[in-house]
Amino acid sequence: MTLTQEKTLAATVRPDFPILHQDIHEKPLVYLDNAATSQKPLAVLNALRDYYEGYNANVHRGAHTLSVRATEAYEGARDKVARFVNAASRNEIVFTRNASEAINLVAYSWGLNTLQAGDEIILSVMEHHSNLVPWQTIAQKTGAILKHVRLNEQEEFDLEHFKSLLTEKTKLVAVVHISNTLGCINPIEEIIPLAHSHGAKVLIDACQSAPHLPLDVQGMDCDWLVASGHKMCASTGVGFLYGKLNILQEMPPFLGGGEMIQEVFLDYSTYADLPHKFEAGTPAIGEAIALGAAVDYLSGIGMERIHAYEEELTAYLYQQLSAVPKVRIYGPPATPEGKGRAALCAFNVEGLDASDVATLLDNEGVAIRSGHHCTQPLHRFLGITGSARASLYFYNTREEIDRFIVALKETIAFFSSVLD
Missing domain, CATH: 3.90.1150.10 (Aspartate Aminotransferase, domain 1)
Incomplete structure (x- = not known):
């Protein structure tokens, strides 16, 4: 074209x-401020309005018609996001408030419970604060060491420097797919297998790529991927975390409360299956449904x-x-x-x-x-x-x-x- x-x-x-x-x-x-937030098409605005005007009810816990309709639309949005990124299972998609919360979920659930003193986390100097601050906190709490990939002469991700930072102590590589400042498209097709060859997990910040590029998490083979709805034609207040099923199953809950439980006793609780284990409390139902509408709109184009x-x-x-x-x-x-x-x-x-x-x-x-x-x-x-x-x-x-x-x-x- x-x-x-x-x-x-x-x-x-x-x-x-x-x-x-x-x-x-x-x-x-x-x-021309689309990297900060995108505008919303009528299909998304109407989906949000239809929910609040037509079937506003809480999800999962109600037997009445409105709750059933809301649950079907909310879980249907999860199916749409799973297809959008080519997840192997709908249970690999966790709804969050935004990409920042998704990264914090991984940091506090996986990072805090996995990383130990001397373990290494590789980031880059171009990361958004959302992919820096949580790992700084986790490093302070666990004794893990932060490393940062510098830029090459073209002001891109320096792949050779990245290779030099990888060691047997590398446990995590967390990098942005597209820099919101430099505009460079990072070579994740090389970064991910290199990290995996050293036994490290990989988190991809796709906030600037999900709205603009076809994504295939199975093809990438990333362990986690995060995105925010408001940058991809959806409303604010909703994002998602993709995680490989086996990894998410091993991670403990990030937040406790309603919805994420199986049974609650006075002195202990058991937890719901994926993905609900990570979706404590009443979710952003209308916003998630609008995200599904945004995915439909983008996929239709x-x-x-x-x-x-x-x-x-x-x-x-x-x-x-x-x-x-x-x-x-x-x-x-x-x-x-x-x-x-x-x-x-x-x-x-x-x-x-x-x-x-x-x-x-x-x-x-x-x-x-x-x-x-x-x-x-x-x-x-x-x-x-x-x-x-x-x-x-x-x-x-x-x-x-x-x-x-x-x-x-x-x-x-x-x-x-x-x-x-």
Whole structure:
């Protein structure tokens, strides 16, 4: 598929996203903050509304009709997510509030009960705080040692450095699939087997890949994978953990309470089977159902089609942004075909504060992110305190990229005139 061969994907889907059709400061909205959160199609909004208007009830514990309908929809969403990532069993999918909770689940259930003093955890300098802070806590509690893979000259995951860090003491490798700042797509097809060859488990942070790429957890052979619904067209407050069945079976519960039990006595309890063992209390029922609707929506378009379209957008964004004077883009370059990086560019303009740039762009209706993007260690590694970031999704267009570039050039010109 190319933009000249068929009607663009964005033109087909944009009517499904009501929020995109509004003015900001009397300018048409250009939403380029998709790495932070994506917008929601009508199919997802309607699924959430239908639940609360039509069959709002608690799941699993009710014999009445509304509870049965809610349970069927909630568990049906689990089936959809399992198919979306090609899990071997629906019981390998655990609903969480977000990817952060999913990582904490693994850290406190598996890490705290498995790791010992001297064991090694390999992360990378590009990790989101959600994949750093929990392991820092577990290392402090167990005496495990943290190691961090640095960047290569292209500002990508340094695979050779990773190989040098692996030892017989390596117990866990936890890495992001796609960096939310560098845009690099990490070579998990090499990382995972290398880690396994040293007896280590592997956790993949797929927050930036699940919305954009086809995922196959069986093909990857990862031990755990996490994602957040709000970055993949679903609502906030829901995410999921994939884990290999045998590993999840051996892990103790993360939280205690209702739903995750089999029987409760005054002095001890027995626990429910997977996946309910890890879903204590009333879950985010409507949000999980909406996640299922989002998965249906994305699958209906086709993740291969989404990825192919975004590669073209990526190439165009990188080409146009790199041509703006005084702009420094972080991460590897994009090829003319959009290969080599994901659909985002974190950047700085020489002499300007990223937050000031983002504020003036907002005045033109262009929404981008500024700050450290929850990757403070990476920004320190790069020698900067923050950056601006434009991130794309399949409903974005070349015309929106053009508007962003024009507004950015005007912003730079404005600051130049003021500073002069």
